[in-house]
Amino acid sequence: MRQVRMFLSVAAFFFVAGQLMPQSPVQVTLVKAGRLVDPKTGNVLAPAAVLIEDKKIKEVGAPSKVQAQSGAKIIDLGKATLLPGLIDSHTHLLVDPIVPAEAERSRHYNGDFLPGLLLAIAESPSKRVLMGAQLAREDLESGITTVRNLGHSGIDGDTELRDAINAGRVPGSRILASGRKLITRGSYLQNLNPALADAILQQEFFLIEGADRAREAVRRNEFQNVDVIKVTADENLTVAELTAVVEEAHRAHLKVAVHAVDKTSIQTAIDAGADSIEHGNQITDEQLKLLRDKGIFFDFTPTFYGDFWTRVREATVGISPALRERWAKLDVSDTETYNTLVQHVLKSGVKFAAGSDMGWYVPGKTRGQASVSRFPVLHQGGMTSLDVLRAITSNAAEMLGWQDRIGAIEPGKFADLVAVSGDPLADITELERVRFVMKDGQVVRNDLASH
């Protein structure tokens, strides 16, 4: 161990020295805008200026107070409103399933998702990660400066994509990678060829079979240097197994995000001490109280809210009248269910964040547009615009354990900023029209510059 440490410090020395020599001058940027929203307090600063030094925010305040020395780059966003970069706390950059034809869908368990997932796994990981790079770039261009990628990325797709983005090889959001998803056998891909099943599942998942295997799975993910552990809880998963996962993850200072939709699985996640409940659609009021008391986050994923399915299918496959009618009804009932969920969660006082859970090819939209389109629907579900903003900035940062780095425009945080033309507190759909994106102090997009 000592030897490793020594080696690291020597390496760090060379690295620091190497950095200092070629680019010693500090890059200073001053961003000015008509307004700045602080999601945490709800305060609006107008007008506002943000001073950025390299990757970090140095100072925030009124333009009269925040001033840069000569030579600083000035970016004037006019009347626009600045917000912290958006955080999508639940996404899947390495899957992009195209809804299958009706006939194909009816051939498989979990038919909408399955053919696309299988193709993603059985085809080349190189092909897959290049697609992931595209989706990461598109997310960033829509203002999502950080994502938490919760599984479905092969063995190391998301960890490698994270490192490539951090190294500047490809543009993309900051990624918190979960590596392989921990599942009990039976949650996914039930129709597999038995001669291939284990090999295929192993490319995408870790199977939890007992506490020891659960611990091993966490360690194997640690070996890939993941940022978070993702577990799918279903009725098969025992509290003992999930407790083992959570213990092992916490020992490695990793949070555990638990997919849990039904009441039983949610209870398992609570009892085992999950850090966040993903989806949580069927949560009860008693369970919400437990979440609040234990400080467990609730991560909303209103992916299918409204007529999402109908629109995606309409543009892709033929739809029989019978199914069209069934889906139209489902669109309505799912939306009503979600509206109720939003009310209950807000009333409970539980900590919440939101994720797009985007794992779908949405015709006519980039991945970023598809992802961001899921946030304003929370407002349709009854959440105030400010709470929606919190769910994907300050709250999300806290859920990720990165509240010291992202989620707010404050000194010391990464310079991840977005700007919209209108007032997002009056019209939350402004999020779907992000005109300026900065990540790590670098401008990714600036549509306001041409004026």
Add this chain to the structure above:
Amino acid sequence: MRRVRICVVLAWLVFAGQTLAAESSVHVTLVKAAHLVDPHTGNVLSPAGVLVENDKIKEVGPLSRVQANAPAGVKTIDLGSATLLPGLIDGHTHLFLDIIVPPEAEEARHFNGLFEPGLLLAIVESPSKRALMAAQSARQDLESGITTVRNLGHSGIDGDTELREAVNAGRVLGPRILAAGRKLITQGSYAQNLNPALADAILKQEFLLINGGDRARQAVRENVFQNVNVIKVTADENLTVPELIAVIEEAHRNHLKAAVHAVDKASIQTAIDAGADSIEHGDEVTDEQLKLMRDKSIFLDLTPTAYGDFFRKITEPVVVISAASRATWASSYTAARRRQRYGQLVERVQKSGVKVAAGSDMCWFYPGKTRGEASVETFVHLREAGMPALDVIRAVTSNAAEMLGWQDRIGAIEPGKFADLVAVSGDPLADITELERVRFVMKDGQVVRNDFASH
């Protein structure tokens, strides 16, 4: 070897004894119809009688004579004014694939995009699931008058050999199956985008890879171990003549024919040089190659599957078609050009005197049609492409039987052949689309379908 023989003889004795005890009486049926077409000669017999004894044809001839020779009180099936034909033979099919055309966006993601997602799903999902789907396709083929199929690959390791056994044992309904087991290919012909960590395992479930003569022989033997009826090889520009010769030698040593998929000129030449028994598809065959095939008695197995606007018909009801694709289809280019090119092929083939059979090559999910209806439709394409109706019928009966090496068993309504018969209402020589409206099907002397019975 002697020990095996003794064991087989003993088993046969026990089996024969059981059969005799259980149903010692001979099952005799007289089938009457206004007309009977003999594809081999082109003769039409009117009216006709066919006497069937158990699973074989006993006598064929003018109704009066056959009736006179029939035992008193024989079970009689009167098909009225219908026309009898031998049961149809699909010389090239894929019962274990039923590919749904993917959305355009999905297609664009893969090499061979139209075919690939469906093929991958078929391989990586459960073989049991797949076999049950194939049982349905087999039954539907039979119900449309296809009493024999040659299944040329894409059936997992043993799907088609096991389905053949199950059909023969009466467990499920279906045509007589000549099974090819796994297709022999060179790496690179199919499923090119695979995850390297899984690729070999996945390919092995569906294919035997030819890499050199020894592996080629081994591949044939692995198929022989599964008791296949024919060897299917995909020839592409990678496949060498020595490799294909090794396959064919080994196949012939086992009394198996080698059916070689070959589309482009180079692959067709490889197949000819190596001594293939049939060339499947052969779309780009030259006149010189046709002459070589004729001289070497190599069959050409035509597969006019995608003739005309086939793809439009299987795509339109399934996925949203972009304006660009629609324009391509609408333009004279695709369908008309395909028609023209296939028409020229048929004309040259007819002129060459090469032996011709036909196969549906059906592997597609065709909305609104059963698998049988989809398969038979492709035979009609040959007539549209300029082949006379009688030759079309030959291609799917007598000629196909010869190509399969089963001319002693099927492909004609003659004494000693299996009692595989179909009947249509009209005159198939005047209107070949009558094949798409088969009203009566008998296989092995058992009636599968008789729409005339209600009258």
